[in-house]
Amino acid sequence: MAEVKRYVYRFGGGKADGGADLKMLLGGKGANLGEMAKLGIPVPAGFTITTEACRYHQEHDGGYPPELEEQVREAVSHLEETTGRNFGDAKNPLLLSVRSGSPASMPGMMDTVLNLGLNDEAVEGLAAQTNPRFAYDAYRRFVAMYGSVVLGVKDTSGSGVDPFHEALDTLKEERNARTDLDLTTDDLKELVQRYKKALEDAGKRLPQDPWDQLWRAIAAVFLSWGNPRARVYRRMHHIPETWGTAVNVQSMVFGNLDDTSGTGVLFTRDPATGENRVYGEYLLSAQGEDVVAGTRTPQPIESAQKSDPDQVSLEETMPEIYRELVEVRNRLERHYRDMQDTEFTIEQGKLHILQTRAGKRTGFASVRIAVEMVDEGLITEDEAILRLQPAEQLSQLLQPIFDPEAKAQAEVLAKGLPAGPGAACGRLTLTADAAVRMAEQGEPVVLVRHETSPDDIAGMAASVGILTSRGGMTSHAAVVARQMGKVAVVGCDGVSIDYASKKVRVSGKTFQEGDWLSFDGTTGELLAGKVPTRASEVLQVLIDKTLNAADAPVYKLYEKLMSWADDRRALGVRANADKPEQATTALAFGAEGIGLCRTEHMFFGEDRIPYVQQAIITEDASARSEALKQLLKMQTEDFTGILQVMDDNPVIIRLLDPPMHEFLPHDDKDIEALARRFGIADDELKSRIKDLHEFNPMLGHRGCRLGITNTELYDMQAEAIFRAAVNLAREGHNPRPYVMVPLVGLASEMRAVRRRVDAIAARTMAEEGVEVAYKVGTMIEVPRACVVADEIAHEAQFFSFGTNDLTQMAFGFSRDDAGRFIRAYLDENILPIDPFQTIDQDGIGALMRMGTEKGRQAVPDLSVGICGEHGGESSSVQFCHELGLDYVSASPFRIPIARLAAAQAALRR
């Protein structure tokens, strides 16, 4: 005979059928309840019905497994023995809580029923055992909860609330009662009658049989797995539909029974700072929902945690319970080896632990706890590394953050995409000029635009944060902001900007230029007014040098964690940086080279752009050659600067990428000014600019296409690179220039450009009599390049995946335009992730794999890296590690994230 399948796991009285290792079967809550019971931690006895039963229920049209009924009956009678109460007993009733609990945390998504087992008789028994007011309060709560959750009686009158809340409010008005506490026992009895009437009006009835109550509650919990908001939540968090929920049935304990009762939440460490101390709050004579509801102010658990002398700690009011709680806290931390968030109830002087789980914490806290737990011997360095979320948690150490309390009070006006983590608070400006002007007056400013363009660079640099109403995670605003380390929120489409009147309207409010606005680049929230921020300690030590490492405990945590990560990672980490200052920052953050130096950013400088324009516009050969000579001089300085800062480290310099027309003005006034400067007719210049116009500039005459058809600019750039390198080498430096050709899709393109670059290198070195080692390689960013990577590898000395453009072209999504539908695609689960934020492994990743494999088939030791924005995104870094890339390159402020993510990838493999 086959063994009977177990659907019910019991716990309580120091014993349990299951524990933490059965999380998939028992759900997180059930598994931890079992685990705690086995540890001897006082949990109210109960049992868990498995997720398997839920799946059976789904697959059998709401039927239960045949074994289930008997197993539940046995578990309930075991509970009766343990508690000394009887289910459905009129005198000494056993009351139960029935809660959902899935393998993944889905807070508030599914249903709960409390006080189950009460009926018209049992309430009298409970009244006799406790007191009538408590008993009838419990009963009316049960009727309401059961009515809405199990019987599905919700908004029957169309008022937006269920009839139970309506009845309560009506009665309170009739009795002139301010709060529920002003209602008498008789009032509560009356309320029970009115609740029952509401059920009757809806064609329902409260079952009086407790078994009937229980089975229908179990079914309701199972069904709640499939409710729409739970489905949406699972889609958003990639939780499989098939997992199902467990049902936890537990004997009730009451924190609101009398003055020797209470309830609270305990964190085993401070979730905000990570400090290793007991942290939490409690309320006497209260139920869990009272702590949450905020109608009474909870008190601290420890005396040391008191922020106000009027507060009364649990340590003072119930020293015994406090000691017991500390003991539980120590045991849980030792056992789980992680910070726990634990709910407890005290019933008539006895402590019960209702739930424990890994506690949510700030980035600061997560790093501190991980590092300190290693120091305490609780976890290994590997575990510490794997436990952290690089982008979400580590980056908080780098960014100024909002004062958490101040933020909680601020009004959230709108939400956009969190493009540059950190907190920004400043005066609203709508143009780059205004931002620069106001910043010069010493005011912190935030720049708000539909979108940004290279013209806005100065304004962005002057701002503490940038917010745009359009664009995605790799829009100009997002990319530049991250590279600058600026806070940024992009695509915040609730924001309506009127440049003419210099006003912004959002959420029914109007803001003028100069008004205070704040936004959180970690969450994407736009906040009204001035929400105070504080600066990051790590930055003060590494970048500003205003703080010594010795005086910077947070920095020391960071430093320790990074050294562990560096010991473990296989991937190199380089920086995307265009200027010596950025390169210095990148080095401070641990960059081992420059993976992408974008030369076009250098072209937009006020001192350069006239020469660039001249080189493009003039038809006079000598004027053009003069302009190129000037640019050569400036670019040589540019490259000298960055090569010198990065001495001994490779510096990958990408030749000019954007189309010509980006360097020319487009409105009539600017065109006229430029025409005057060059002494040509307005119309001629306009027609010249019109000729350069492109319908799809992203797919136009840019990158190596420009370098091949108009060779002068690339030649000038190559010469500048080698002049800079040769000069530095002569001074005893060790420059390592790598020339990178953008937008190569054909091996012949690479060959054509490389031939010229090699010739210029040879000529420059021969003229100067100094040899410098260098390489010429290519971006792999055109889909075709992945397909013919073997041919290209024979011409290019290194590959660097430009995943921004590769994503744009292989998806056919313009990053400037795709905001319109990517949001909708994510909402409707057409796209599981934003491919501009995280590498789309099935599509873009498959092309990268093809490119890497074909490239290395042709040239086995080919160096392959990535320099798209994805290089600083954790799961993408993991993917790059799996692909066997040599390095990732990220904007300077993302380098620590990349280092940590690379270590995690190496450990996970």
Add this chain to the structure above:
Amino acid sequence: MAEVKRYVYRFGGGKADGGADLKMLLGGKGANLGEMAKLGIPVPAGFTITTEACRYHQEHDGGYPPELEEQVREAVSHLEETTGRNFGDAKNPLLLSVRSGSPASMPGMMDTVLNLGLNDEAVEGLAAQTNPRFAYDAYRRFVAMYGSVVLGVKDTSGSGVDPFHEALDTLKEERNARTDLDLTTDDLKELVQRYKKALEDAGKRLPQDPWDQLWRAIAAVFLSWGNPRARVYRRMHHIPETWGTAVNVQSMVFGNLDDTSGTGVLFTRDPATGENRVYGEYLLSAQGEDVVAGTRTPQPIESAQKSDPDQVSLEETMPEIYRELVEVRNRLERHYRDMQDTEFTIEQGKLHILQTRAGKRTGFASVRIAVEMVDEGLITEDEAILRLQPAEQLSQLLQPIFDPEAKAQAEVLAKGLPAGPGAACGRLTLTADAAVRMAEQGEPVVLVRHETSPDDIAGMAASVGILTSRGGMTSHAAVVARQMGKVAVVGCDGVSIDYASKKVRVSGKTFQEGDWLSFDGTTGELLAGKVPTRASEVLQVLIDKTLNAADAPVYKLYEKLMSWADDRRALGVRANADKPEQATTALAFGAEGIGLCRTEHMFFGEDRIPYVQQAIITEDASARSEALKQLLKMQTEDFTGILQVMDDNPVIIRLLDPPMHEFLPHDDKDIEALARRFGIADDELKSRIKDLHEFNPMLGHRGCRLGITNTELYDMQAEAIFRAAVNLAREGHNPRPYVMVPLVGLASEMRAVRRRVDAIAARTMAEEGVEVAYKVGTMIEVPRACVVADEIAHEAQFFSFGTNDLTQMAFGFSRDDAGRFIRAYLDENILPIDPFQTIDQDGIGALMRMGTEKGRQAVPDLSVGICGEHGGESSSVQFCHELGLDYVSASPFRIPIARLAAAQAALRR
């Protein structure tokens, strides 16, 4: 002992060492000389030095194989025996021609030396044997030719011509001579002296030793393989650098010796019409170059060929030679089984054949010759099919063409891309309105624009041809023109258009609206003035129905050829057509269904666009629903029309593809008019339109992205398709609607759209109580779709490669902008082909292969086709056959090309 390697192959006197099968070794000319010798055709004796010797010469720094010298000496002395003359002999000199001849035809690219063997002594011997004037004329020609070709004395004075031409001109001036013939023997002697002086001035000297002359001439021919113009020619024609050239050394024969001598060219059939008759021309007392130079008018060979009673045919002047020539012609045709282009010389009443090769011919001629040779039993049907170039030759049968003589006299003003084959001649118009207006007055018009847009459709339809100054082979103008069967030249960038003054400037000339212009869509040439055209017979039979097949010999050829092709091809052939008229044309051309019906073209109709605009702009739900209802009605009619014409055949209807803003006006006036119509403020509408603006519309919010985020339009289209199908089915028709979803890159996109389409199909059929079989499939045009084609195949019922967009995205080339650099890429051989014209097999083709293989891995019987413009291009059709696609779809006028190309592909496999 190893056998001695043979580098020299002799021919002459009815024998030869090699023949046509040794073309790679002997070059085309040498192989055919050998072949003719073996056939007993009278070729002047000689020998060929192989291409292997050329390769050796290249690889050994100009050295010769050791065996060569002896083999050449032997061959020359054999030649001396055959001719009875002696090389270098003062009395009876053997004179030689030395010519290049590579395996591929490279006309005029390499060097030739004639009369080699003459020197200061031998010229006297020749004078004695012939006459002094002839001898010194031959000598001075030899000195000049040898001086420039072998000694490299070219433009020494910077005058742009070589010193020999200069000296000739000077002498003619001195002697007051009009032509060379006015110079006396003494003048020619003087000229020889002056030529020698010119050599001396350049530090050179004519070798007097004939052997020295010969070896240096051989070297010059070998070296001429590597001259720049030959290299460029090979790059353009994909001829491998490694092939090398052979050298043909032949005893000279002279057509200019006296009145019993002459020279000419013989075509074995009429190269213009293909008629099976002797065709050609000759000149008495002349050398080959005189025929080419055009200073004397050649006479016809046959009397029947005379166009003027004053002409004297060879048949009349030399009936014996004529008969011999006819005999040679018959022998050559029977032997080569193709029309031959043969050069001959008559020396003192004796016929010599100098060269034969397959003759160039018009498209008409090529078809007629191929079909008639099958009828004559000369070749098989398979050979006839394989011999034709579908696009270049077959399409000439469909297009009006220029009168060849008139065209030869016209001035070529500029050249663009040949986008729509045929001849256009009409009055210049610069706007669609003007084109329509002028056409209504019964004038043929040509429309000349920077580029065309959907607004120009009516104007294009009214024009006989379209010429644009911008855009490539798949620009709007090119695609629409081919679909309409219009002649088109695009990207003709020498043309400068001033819309304001209604003038066109090109090549220094100015044309006004109303002036006559002509252009050739087969060659891309723009011609000044009115060059007369004639209409195609095939079109008159098939489309216009103005001619009976019985009265149309060209049509009968076409019909025969097509039936042979259809018997052999495996690929289905469908049409890209949007309207019932186009579908009718497509059927006439043999389409087996519609592969692409673009619904957006229907939206631009004057009666529709207001509703489309209303559906996009209005925020009033009932107004929008009203607009959609109107569109539903119109689209139902559209689809009814095309499904009815194509009864029993599949009709693939693509749902709306372009972004919304394409349907809205963009200039202020139009916007104001539209705002007035909808009763909204100008500024509001402008801001609405601005919101819809996209930076890269090609990669923007279009295709299924629009269908998924704004479901109303797709829903309306699906309903229109099924209403049309259901109505037709009820009337006893057999509609076969296939719904095609554009721009799918994710399986989830396909799933989302298909779900809605299926639901609408089910609802419509249920409402009407009629069932119609249908399918829902997708374009494969986003590169990512190829990568995840297996996933998409589970959601889509058919695939159709959209190679236009696939090429754009995988190359990252915008077809609207890429004209700027694609031309340069082709010139510099960065790109071997224009990928918008011919499928790039290495890149785009590899993605298609991946898409096909992955799709069929998932669903083995998945139908896969192609509906990009490439579907009508021969080598692309061949590739589609190799990929195993089910069908190609092409614009109606390309369907015959596709049918023939598909047959060729099947035969080649």
